[in-house]
Amino acid sequence: MSKPSDSHVAVLAFPFGTHASPLLAVMRRLATASPSTVFSFFNTAQSNSSLFSDDGDRPANIRVHDVADGVPDGYVFTGRPQEAIELFLQAAPETFRREIAAAETVVGKKVTCMLTDAFFWFAAEMAEEMKASWVAFWTAGANSLSAHFYTDLIRETIEVDGRMEETLGFIPGMEKIRVKDTPEGVVFGKLDSVFSNTLHQMGLALPRANAVFINSFEELDPALTENLGSIFKRYLNIGPLALLSSTMQKDTLVHDPHGCLAWIEKQSPASSVAYISFGTVMTPPPGELVAIAQGLESSKVPFVWSLKEKNMVHLPVGFLDRTREQGIVVPWAPQVELLKHEATGVFVTHCGWNSVLESVSGGVPMICRPFFGDQRLNGRAVEVVWEIGMTISNGVFTKEGFEKCLDRVLVQDDGKKMKGNAKKLQEQAQEAIYGKGSSFKNFKGLLDAVVKV
Structure with a gap:
């Protein structure tokens, strides 16, 4: 030895x-x-x-x-x-x-x-x-x-x-x-x-x-x-x-170059904001980015959208101006802190494992759009095993489909159930560490x- x-x-x-x-x-x-x-x-x-x-x-x-x-x-x-x-x-x-x-x-x-x-x-x-x-x-x-x-x-x-x-x-x-x-x-x-x-x-x-x-x-x-x-x-x-x-890291300053946390502090009521991010590797194709933007604008849900600058050209003309009061689109966001914030009501995600676990840790339900690898598995578990979210229908964003998802998770009774299940898992996660x-x-x-x- x-x-x-x-x-x-x-x-x-x-x-x-x-x-x-x-x-x-x-x-x-x-x-x-x-x-x-x-x-x-x-x-x-x-x-x-x-x-x-x-x-x-x-x-x-x-x-x-x-x-x-x-x-x-x-x-x-x-x-x-x-x-x-x-x-x-x-x-x-x-x-x-x-x-x-x-x-x-x-x-x-x-x-x-x-x-x-x-x-x-x-x-x-x-x-x-x-x-x-x-x-x-x-x-x-x-x-x-x-x-x-x-x-x-x-x-x-x-x-x-x-x-x-x-x-x-x-x-x-x-x-x-x-x-x-x-x-x-x-x-x-x-x-x-x-x-x-x-x-x-x-x-x-x-x-x-x-x-x-x-x-x-x-x-x-x-x-x-x-x-x-x-x-x-x-x-x-x-x-x-x-x-x-x-x-x-309680004492360290959070890296937040685009002011996401200052923005979300001003939001109410609790659990009303949609946070959207698809990780570092994938981005939905341009047509789906348009559908997300249209769904956000018509639903009037407040949002923080993390989207690389090179992809912002695909957003509908005038979208950023028209939604200036409703939400922010930033090239990078402090994800863990946003998911812990009480104003965040839903995470629109690709379902990579780190993102799923960060959402569970924040007690936030998910709308899932998987791309590859383990993401479909994780999306399935979110929807039918843990019942803390849903997968978008037919696996791609449409304006109407996204509006329905936002309404279901943020407004409807089964969305409240998802939130309750997510909170239970959050408590178990905190006890575990x-x-x-x-x-x-x-x-x-x-x-x-x-x-x-």
């Missing part, structure tokens, strides 16, 4: 989407809790520069390393979706091996634990070679983790594309999930793509990890928690991270898995 002070943890980040940021947040907590452990954080230069732009308060035991992005010299991108991701993943095992060896030399300690994004299934082999433990972070929810673990069973049971409406009743906790809600690469889409193969291999490899942890809380998905707990050596829900970070709560205890289990070797 080496003492915790001998621990050297290699943290391997996935540099796309919103993967690296939550892993960094967890690593910071671990580094603060175990100041004698060295944490070497490996990520691409581009991703690191966005994560550490104003990072004066980094714990002294965290070392940041830039790794190659896997794009060969002189490579010309063809514009295929996921091209950059595929190049990175193909080069990643060799890239990480090389950089970890260099970091071991600098630190003067062998790596004792690999703490990685769960996508990096090859870490199972690397950890064995290095005689280190492997702890994997699945950045999405328990429902998509189950879909990837049970991929072979789903394929054997479903067989063909034609049974999309069937539910996955043969998987504990997935009884209300339909085949068509599953992420691409499980039973439809390009099953042989690099990315689909990565997710398939990950599902097969994760039972070898010393621990698998996720940004969620046990009470949100009790059946999935129990089932995944029986599959993995250790399965730890340590979230919601949004609640944790806001309790840890404190003293005797499940996530609080699970974080101690994670610290034990990462630091004690």
